[in-house]
Amino acid sequence: MTDETTHALDHADFGLKQSKITNVVDSNELERDAGGKPLHTFPHPALAFTPEDLPKGENFLKPHRVVLILVAAALIVAVALLMRWDWLPRYLPRLGWGILVSIAMLFSTSILGFLFAVPLGLVQVTGPWYLKGLAKIFCTIIRGTPLLLQLWLLYYGLGSLFPQFPAIRHSFLWPYLREAWPYGVAALTISFAAYEGEVMRGAFAGVPAGELEAARAYGMSRWTMFRRIWLPRAIHRALPTLNGETVLQLKSTPLVATITVVDVYAVISKVRQETYLTYEPLLLLALIYLCLTGILVVAFRYFENRIPTRGA
Amino acid sequence: MAADSIINWSLLSLSAPGWGGVLLQGFLHSIQIAVGGYALGLLLGVGGAFGKLYGGPVTRDLLECYTTIVRAVPELVLILLLYYAGTDLLNQLLGAVGFGTVDISGLMAGIFVIGVVQGAYSTEVLRGAIKAVPAGQIEAARAYGMSPGKVLRRVTLPAMLPYAIPGLANLWLIATKDTALLAVVGFSELTLVTRQAAGATKAYLLFFCAAGALYLALTLVSNVFIGALERHARRGFVEQR
Numbered sequence: 402m403t404d405e406t407t408h409a410l411d412h413a414d415f416g417l418k419q420s421k422i423t424n425v426v427d428s429n430e431l432e433r434d435a436g437g438k439p440l441h442t443f444p445h446p447a448l449a450f451t452p453e454d455l456p457k458g459e460n461f462l463k464p465h466r467v468v469l470i471l472v473a474a475a476l477i478v479a480v481a482l483l484m485r486w487d488w489l490p491r492y493l494p495r496l497g498w499g500i501l502v503s504i505a506m507l508f509s510t511s512i513l514g515f516l517f518a519v520p521l522g523l524v525q526v527t528g529p530w531y532l533k534g535l536a537k538i539f540c541t542i543i544r545g546t547p548l549l550l551q552l553w554l555l556y557y558g559l560g561s562l563f564p565q566f567p568a569i570r571h572s573f574l575w576p577y578l579r580e581a582w583p584y585g586v587a588a589l590t591i592s593f594a595a596y597e598g599e600v601m602r603g604a605f606a607g608v609p610a611g612e613l614e615a616a617r618a619y620g621m622s623r624w625t626m627f628r629r630i631w632l633p634r635a636i637h638r639a640l641p642t643l644n645g646e647t648v649l650q651l652k653s654t655p656l657v658a659t660i661t662v663v664d665v666y667a668v669i670s671k672v673r674q675e676t677y678l679t680y681e682p683l684l685l686l687a688l689i690y691l692c693l694t695g696i697l698v699v700a701f702r703y704f705e706n707r708i709p710t711r712g713a
Numbered sequence: 714m715a716a717d718s719i720i721n722w723s724l725l726s727l728s729a730p731g732w733g734g735v736l737l738q739g740f741l742h743s744i745q746i747a748v749g750g751y752a753l754g755l756l757l758g759v760g761g762a763f764g765k766l767y768g769g770p771v772t773r774d775l776l777e778c779y780t781t782i783v784r785a786v787p788e789l790v791l792i793l794l795l796y797y798a799g800t801d802l803l804n805q806l807l808g809a810v811g812f813g814t815v816d817i818s819g820l821m822a823g824i825f826v827i828g829v830v831q832g833a834y835s836t837e838v839l840r841g842a843i844k845a846v847p848a849g850q851i852e853a854a855r856a857y858g859m860s861p862g863k864v865l866r867r868v869t870l871p872a873m874l875p876y877a878i879p880g881l882a883n884l885w886l887i888a889t890k891d892t893a894l895l896a897v898v899g900f901s902e903l904t905l906v907t908r909q910a911a912g913a914t915k916a917y918l919l920f921f922c923a924a925g926a927l928y929l930a931l932t933l934v935s936n937v938f939i940g941a942l943e944r945h946a947r948r949g950f951v952e953q954r
Binding site: 684 | 774786787789793896897928933
């Protein structure tokens with residue numbers, strides 16, 4: 402069996418997704434159940450956090466680590482004492498609000514994007530050729546261009562087009578379309594859907610045919626089979642990748658600050674403009690994102706442990 | 714008259730009234746940064762991967778911090794931090810040595826920034842790929858009496874290539890798209906140039922779509938090369954579909 406060297410990379414597909422080789426390359430992404438087809442995943446496990454990245458409890462405190470931690474603590478104290486932090490209390494409420502906006506952006510776009518990703522993945526596996534082609538083109542275009550460009554295209558491009566149509570200007574949507582955040586949500590949702598659609602395609606294709614045949618043999622209708630077997634099994638298979646994608650999505654959210662949405666990044670930019678400080682706000686911002694990523698990873702690890710896997 | 718149609722294509726013409734030449738110039742800048750940053754990232758990645766696999770415990774932990782921080786903090790924030798801190802540190806360093814300050818070109822700063830980010834990712838990709846090389850092959854090379862450098866050059870690096878290329882291909886595509894983020898710090902690469910052109914002419918959709926087509930073309934052309942490279946690296950492997 403040459404399974405170890407199996408290579409299922411589909412070149413028409415950008416090389417953006419991972420092949421079976423991932424499983425050899427990084428044990429982080431080991432498939433949860435044996436015998437299935439390779440789970441095509443993007444991003445590469447190296448690109449995003451997986452719950453396994455967190456340090457394990459046992460044997461964590463070795464002598465050299467104690468020294469390193471002490472050095473890090475000294476560094477943090479030096480940063481706290483030697484740099485200017487007097488602006489912090491003044492901006493704290495705004496920072497809190499910015500963090501909330503970032504988190505809201507993350508969750509709304511991830512959930513919406515996932516809802517789009519399920520049909521995108523599904524039609525690429527079973528759909529008629531034209532839907533397959535459309536989904537393929539959509540994923541290719543979105544994954545082939547930078548998110549920042551898409552965001553600016555929506556905000557500046559469509560944003561400048563909409564006011565020309567009186568029908569839109571007088572519709573109930575206009576108060577929202579005048580704001581910046583709908584464009585940010587739209588761009589982030591589209592991007593998440595395209596990347597996750599590709600993952601879901603692999604996950605749908607990877608559900609063992611025998612399970613679907615068993616469902617059919619039980620007399621389930623197509624919809625029941627989809628709802629009870631196919632979708633849950635696909636989500637289960639895509640879950641580890643979903644975690645990584647969500648962390649990547651968190652890392653994309655600060656882009657919305659470039660179209661005047663006031664998230665935590667925008668608040669920090671404001672601080673930098675008003676206080677003329679270069680490093681302190683940016684260091685704080687990096688720390689905030691580190692904490693957010695850490696919380697996200699821990700939360701996902703908790704949920705993943707709650708899902709029963711074979712042998713567990 | 715071109716101006717009468719809905720889309721004014723003359724805006725994209727290469728000579729002065731059109732912005733096509735400017736756009737292509739920005740595209741060239743983007744490619745330069747992507748290539749430079751990717752090369753720097755590969756260097757850092759090879760070093761980092763070997764440090765993580767064969768280095769001492771302190772090296773390993775420090776590298777773990779590097780990759781963890783880069784993977785957890787948004788690229789945009791890292792770019793800002795490195796862009797300001799990197800140039801500042803270099804100037805201070807040069808000042809300490811006695812050279813006086815230098816003006817760091819945007820191109821160099823961009824390559825440095827993208828390189829540091831890519832370095833963390835490629836460290837992980839290469840580490841995994843080296844781990845996937847059967848230990849027997851490396852042991853055999855050692856048994857033949859090859860020096861560590863020779864083992865690296867003749868066995869480890871070529872043997873890990875087929876495992877690393879899918880990940881490295883991803884990284885290249887990410888590098889090309891990450892260059893767009895440099896628009897935020899004001900480096901005139903494709904995205905920023907596009908925004909300026911669009912702002913000046915008010916033809917937002919036209920220019921953003923043109924830039925998107927350029928990025929997409931870069932990705933698609935890259936894919937052709939990546940496919941060829943991969944077939945070359947995988948020759949001798951059993952093909953299975």
